[in-house]
Amino acid sequence: MSVKLLEHMRDELISCGAVQNTPEFCEAWLGRSEGYIRTLRNHGTGPSVEALAICSHKLGHYAGRLRDGGNGQHLRLAEQFDRLKTLCDQAIAEHAERVWRAPDRMTA
Structure with a gap:
C-alpha cells in the first residue's frame, strides 16, 4: 500500500467537492x-x-445514500465513491494476503 493511493483518493474527493483539503x-x-x-x-x-x-466504510455509506437521492449528479458521485471504495478494499485485501502468505505464518 502506498501513500499515493491516499493522495489519489484525496484528489478525487477534492475534485468532486466532498472535501476541501488534505487535513480535512x-x-x-x-x-x-x-x-x-x-x-x-x-x-x-x-x-x-x-x-x-474507515475510508472504505464511509465511501460505501455515502455512495448508498447518494444512490437513494436518485438524481443524475448524485448517481455519478455514488459511482465515483464506489470506485474509490473498491480501491480501498483492494489495498486491504493485498495487505491481508501479504500477511497470511508470509513464510513464518504459513507454518502455524
Missing part, C-alpha cells in the same frame, strides 16, 4: 490526524489497514 480528508475520511499523509510520506510507510477500512 485525513480527519474526516481516514479518522486520522490532519498531518497523517505528511507523516506517512516522511516515514516512507503506507496507510494503515484501519484508516483504509
